[in-house]
Amino acid sequence: MANGGFLLVLSGPSGSGKGTVSEALMKKNEEIRYSTSVTTRKPRPGEVNGENYFFATKEEFEDMVKKDELLEHAFVHTNYYGTPKRFVFDEIDRGEIVLLEIDVQGALQVKEKYKEAVFIFLLPPSMDELLNRIRKRGTESEEDIETRFSNAFKEIDFVGEYDYFVVNDSVDNAVTDIENIIAAEKLRVKRHSDVKELVIKPKED
Numbered sequence: 457m458a459n460g461g462f463l464l465v466l467s468g469p470s471g472s473g474k475g476t477v478s479e480a481l482m483k484k485n486e487e488i489r490y491s492t493s494v495t496t497r498k499p500r501p502g503e504v505n506g507e508n509y510f511f512a513t514k515e516e517f518e519d520m521v522k523k524d525e526l527l528e529h530a531f532v533h534t535n536y537y538g539t540p541k542r543f544v545f546d547e548i549d550r551g552e553i554v555l556l557e558i559d560v561q562g563a564l565q566v567k568e569k570y571k572e573a574v575f576i577f578l579l580p581p582s583m584d585e586l587l588n589r590i591r592k593r594g595t596e597s598e599e600d601i602e603t604r605f606s607n608a609f610k611e612i613d614f615v616g617e618y619d620y621f622v623v624n625d626s627v628d629n630a631v632t633d634i635e636n637i638i639a640a641e642k643l644r645v646k647r648h649s650d651v652k653e654l655v656i657k658p659k660e661d
């Protein structure tokens with residue numbers, strides 16, 4: 457039965473600012489639950505296991521896939537990434553909004569399995585700005601930067617699969633856009649078991 461909980465899928469190329477935007481979004485909206493992904497990528501300086509990601513070996517990751525513990529998984533850039541299924545559905549069942557920050561391949565898998573999700577694509581203001589942002593991060597090798605930049609063009613090709621786009625010209629604007637999307641999605645009739653009941657109370661004998 458619909459209880460108001462739903463899944464929010466946020467994608468966008470590397471450097472579009474997904475991480476910064478979702479962090480700012482969650483700071484302002486404590487009710488949003490972030491789904492921590494599993495990855496075989498090595499932690500970047502400052503990243504914490506269980507917080508930014510669950511860091512796993514390739515064998516551990518393959519084991520999770522085999523046991524059907526992931527809602528979706530994909531090979532992104534040069535590593536595996538996946539979404540643990542249990543957390544997502546437990547939280548939605550409790551009526552929470554769950555945020556997934558995943559790539560296009562993963563989002564398409566979620567769309568196949570769970571159409572009720574809301575799909576948002578985060579765009580950079582321009583491709584030049586995107587390249588600047590990837591370089592400025594300074595955590596990737598030149599080869600990695602090139603992979604991420606050329607993958608960005610391929611990812612943006614999929615924007616038509618999403619419900620909404622948000623341009624990240626400033627973090628504040630992007631957060632406000634996403635908050636507005638959430639506000640509208642909360643009012644979808646299908647997300648409530650009985651809207652009439654909100655105003656028409658059953659007559660007491």
Ligand code: 5GP
Nearest residue numbers: 493494529530532537538539557558559562
């Ligand atoms: P990064 O290595 O920069 O943290 O992430 C690289 C890419 O992997 C980003 O586009 C990010 O959204 C994506 N990603 C992170 N977690 C997941 C996941 O669980 N599933 C999929 N499909 N992509 C993910």
